[in-house]
Amino acid sequence: MIKKSFIFTVSIIFLVFILIGIFTIQSLKTKEIKEADYSVPVFSLKESTIDKKVNDLLNRMTLEEKIGQLIVVGFKSKEVDDHIKTMISDYKVGGVILYDRNMKNPAQVTNLTNDLQALALKNDSKIPLLLSVDQEGGKIVRMREYVSPIPSQQELAGKGDKEAVYNTALQSGKELKEMGIHVNYAPVLDLSAEDSRSYGENPRQAGEFAKQAVLGLTQAEVTATLKHFPGHGRSNIDPHFETSSVEANQADLENKDLYPFKKIINEVDHSKFFVMVTHIKYPAYDKEKPASISAKIMKDLLREKLGYEGIVVTDDLEMGAVNKYYTYKELGYEAVNAGADLLLVCHTLESQREVINGIRDAVLENKLSEKTIDEAVKRILIYKLSNIKV
Numbered sequence: 001m002i003k004k005s006f007i008f009t010v011s012i013i014f015l016v017f018i019l020i021g022i023f024t025i026q027s028l029k030t031k032e033i034k035e036a037d038y039s040v041p042v043f044s045l046k047e048s049t050i051d052k053k054v055n056d057l058l059n060r061m062t063l064e065e066k067i068g069q070l071i072v073v074g075f076k077s078k079e080v081d082d083h084i085k086t087m088i089s090d091y092k093v094g095g096v097i098l099y100d101r102n103m104k105n106p107a108q109v110t111n112l113t114n115d116l117q118a119l120a121l122k123n124d125s126k127i128p129l130l131l132s133v134d135q136e137g138g139k140i141v142r143m144r145e146y147v148s149p150i151p152s153q154q155e156l157a158g159k160g161d162k163e164a165v166y167n168t169a170l171q172s173g174k175e176l177k178e179m180g181i182h183v184n185y186a187p188v189l190d191l192s193a194e195d196s197r198s199y200g201e202n203p204r205q206a207g208e209f210a211k212q213a214v215l216g217l218t219q220a221e222v223t224a225t226l227k228h229f230p231g232h233g234r235s236n237i238d239p240h241f242e243t244s245s246v247e248a249n250q251a252d253l254e255n256k257d258l259y260p261f262k263k264i265i266n267e268v269d270h271s272k273f274f275v276m277v278t279h280i281k282y283p284a285y286d287k288e289k290p291a292s293i294s295a296k297i298m299k300d301l302l303r304e305k306l307g308y309e310g311i312v313v314t315d316d317l318e319m320g321a322v323n324k325y326y327t328y329k330e331l332g333y334e335a336v337n338a339g340a341d342l343l344l345v346c347h348t349l350e351s352q353r354e355v356i357n358g359i360r361d362a363v364l365e366n367k368l369s370e371k372t373i374d375e376a377v378k379r380i381l382i383y384k385l386s387n388i389k390v
Contacts, residue, residue, distance in 0.1 A: 054381040057125060058374060065125055066370075066377045067359045068092030070336060072132060072313070074346035078104050080115045083349050088119045088129070091356055094380060095130035097346055098181070103143040106179055113180030117390050127381070128388045130342075132183035135172055138196045147175050152196040153188055157209055165212040173220025182388055185225040185276060185313075187213040189260040190233035198233060203259035210260050211267065218272045223387065226264060228278035228315060229302060230291060231257030235280055239321035243290065245281040253284060262306055270310035271386065275302060277314055277340065279321035289338075290322060293331065298339030311379055313342040318351055329358030337368050341376040 058066075072095035075084040087093045096116055103109050113131050120129045133142055138152025148171050156165050169187075176184060187210045192198040199206040214224040230253060235244040248257070264273065277298060279290045286296040292314040302308050317323065317331045326334065328345075332355035335343050345352045362368035 050382060050385050053385055054378055057127070057381055058378060061125055061377070063360065063363060063370065065092045066373050067356055069094035069127065069377045069380050070341065070343055070359070070373070071095070071352065071356060072097055072130065072342050072344050073352050074099060076101055078102055078108060079112060080119060084116065085119065086349065087352060088116070089123065091353070092123055092125070094127065095132060095342065097132045097344060098142065100142050105143070105146050106175070109143070109179040117180070121390065128384055128390045130183060130380070130384060130388065131181050132185060133176065133181050134185045135176060136186040136188060136197060137168070137172075140197070148172065153199045153209070154196040157199040157205065162208060162212045165209045166216040169213040169216025170219050173217040173222035176222050177220055181222065183223045183225060183274065184217055185227060187224065187226070188228070189226050190228060190231050191257055191260075192233040195233065201233070203256050207260035207263035211264050214264060214268055214273050224273040225276050225313065226261055226273055227276035228280075229261055229275050230278075230282060230297060231261070232278045232280045233257065239279045239315065240319050243279065243281065243321040243325065245283060248284060250284045253282070265306050265308050270308060271383065274311045274313050274342070275308060277302075277312060279315055279319055289334075292317075292322065292340065293326070293334035293338050295338040303339060311341045311383060312339060314340045314344055316344045316346040317355060318345060318347050327358070328354035329361065331355060332358035333362035333368055336372060336376065337362070341379050
């Protein structure tokens with residue numbers, strides 16, 4: 001009898017352990033399912049919320065408002081003047097680039113960016129401005145006496161210190177963010193042994209250093225820009241003044257000049273950087289048009305072959321490399337039709353008007369699809385709603 005009782009007791013205890021084990025495993029599975037189910041919807045919800053806001057905005061926007069979002073303009077004053085008021089209030093431009101002519105000290109720049117945003121938010125669509133600057137380092141530093149030292153890319157590369165590249169970009173990015181600036185048109189990915197704006201002629205070194213610069217700016221919540229796609233280090237002619245042509249075959253370009261761009265496109269989230277396209281010609285891809293108005297380079301090469309899904313921006317359309325050979329109306333239409341999302345028009349009111357009018361006229365004349373504009377505007381709005389807080 002005692003033996004039977006003992007066996008019964010042991011059986012009960014064994015059964016209890018089995019039940020506890022089953023309950024524990026089921027609880028863990030339930031927890032894992034809850035955590036998995038939670039993590040996916042949170043991301044999807046955020047993404048779908050932004051997409052919904054963007055689609056709602058697009059559906060309400062006029063053609064003129066959409067075109068405005070594609071344009072980044074410059075002006076001459078250190079305060080809001082009639083020029084920039086006209087561009088923001090009448091033409092609904094989506095972005096502004098600042099130069100030394102606009103910048104006295106950090107406090108003044110902060111006031112200026114706040115005033116510009118306030119002006120933009122008075123428009124019906126209430127879309128924030130994208131505020132940008134060229135802060136490369138070396139010879140190209142805005143408001144030099146009021147910001148931390150930024151060595152040239154050549155100098156940083158000469159030290160061979162990736163951490164120094166990252167920390168320089170991080171500090172510069174923090175200072176830009178404090179002043180209300182969202183985008184830095186840097187780093188330069190052009191390969192050159194002589195140009196102080198370059199990380200050197202070794203494509204792997206340039207790619208690694210450029211990646212660190214992008215990561216540093218990203219950590220500071222400032223968007224980097226890879227330039228000048230597809231790489232114009234081979235040219236000795238300044239596109240500010242004249243056009244030029246890079247005479248190299250596709251294999252050579254893709255193994256060298258394009259390597260730094262490909263590395264970052266493959267390794268970094270595309271929402272963290274823009275790609276700026278140069279005005280130089282590359283006959284290996286397009287025998288007729290410069291890169292900034294070439295669908296073969298922006299769509300076929302950058303979008304399709306390299307798989308870039310982020311924002312594409314032109315170099316300044318007021319440069320001699322293009323404005324000597326095309327009207328501003330032609331440049332506006334050609335750039336958008338070829339795949340550019342943002343068009344830089346950095347100096348004069350008249351040229352800015354002409355670029356905008358050229359895009360509008362092309363749509364009205366059925367040379368440019370409004371769907372093409374919508375695709376670019378959607379990328380811009382997703383970027384703004386995800387990154388710009390006003």
